[in-house]
Amino acid sequence: MIVALYLLILSYFPCLTVNKLDHMMLKLKETVEYCHENEIRLSLPEDDPEAYIKVRQKYSRIRMRNNILQSTFFTICIWTYLGARVKIVKSIVECYWDVSALNASLQNCVEQKRLLQYDLEAQYLTSTNTVQRRPSRSRVQSLRDD
Numbered sequence: 001m002i003v004a005l006y007l008l009i010l011s012y013f014p015c016l017t018v019n020k021l022d023h024m025m026l027k028l029k030e031t032v033e034y035c036h037e038n039e040i041r042l043s044l045p046e047d048d049p050e051a052y053i054k055v056r057q058k059y060s061r062i063r064m065r066n067n068i069l070q071s072t073f074f075t076i077c078i079w080t081y082l083g084a085r086v087k088i089v090k091s092i093v094e095c096y097w098d099v100s101a102l103n104a105s106l107q108n109c110v111e112q113k114r115l116l117q118y119d120l121e122a123q124y125l126t127s128t129n130t131v132q133r134r135p136s137r138s139r140v141q142s143l144r145d146d
Helices: 002-012 018-037 053-072 078-133 135-146
Strands: none
Touching: 018 053, 018 078, 053 078
16 A cells, blocks of 8 residues: 555656756756757747756755755654655655756757758758759750650
């Protein structure tokens, strides 16, 4: 019963710990760096150019609160600890959804640039193939003469 409840919670909230949030932030950072390296314009949700900075700030606050809570674990009442832990988990879940949405938006920017590149390549190949396929005038003339 407990395992089923745990799996149900995980299906709705895949990120409940700071360690999993660390992993998501690392993936987001890699995506942002890839965009900068490849000169991909970041069109962020709601036209918010500071979305990445805001998510990083939220993430840092969560890490600070988690570190403080871990360092004071033995000096506070268990109920105070559990109450604070629930607040941190709530913040982790909110931050996770923000990171996921931002990462998805950035991935869409990357894919849009790739699609543009593929379209340009296809146009180039199409134009070079039609130039090569056209018979020259002298060949057309020789075919008419026969």
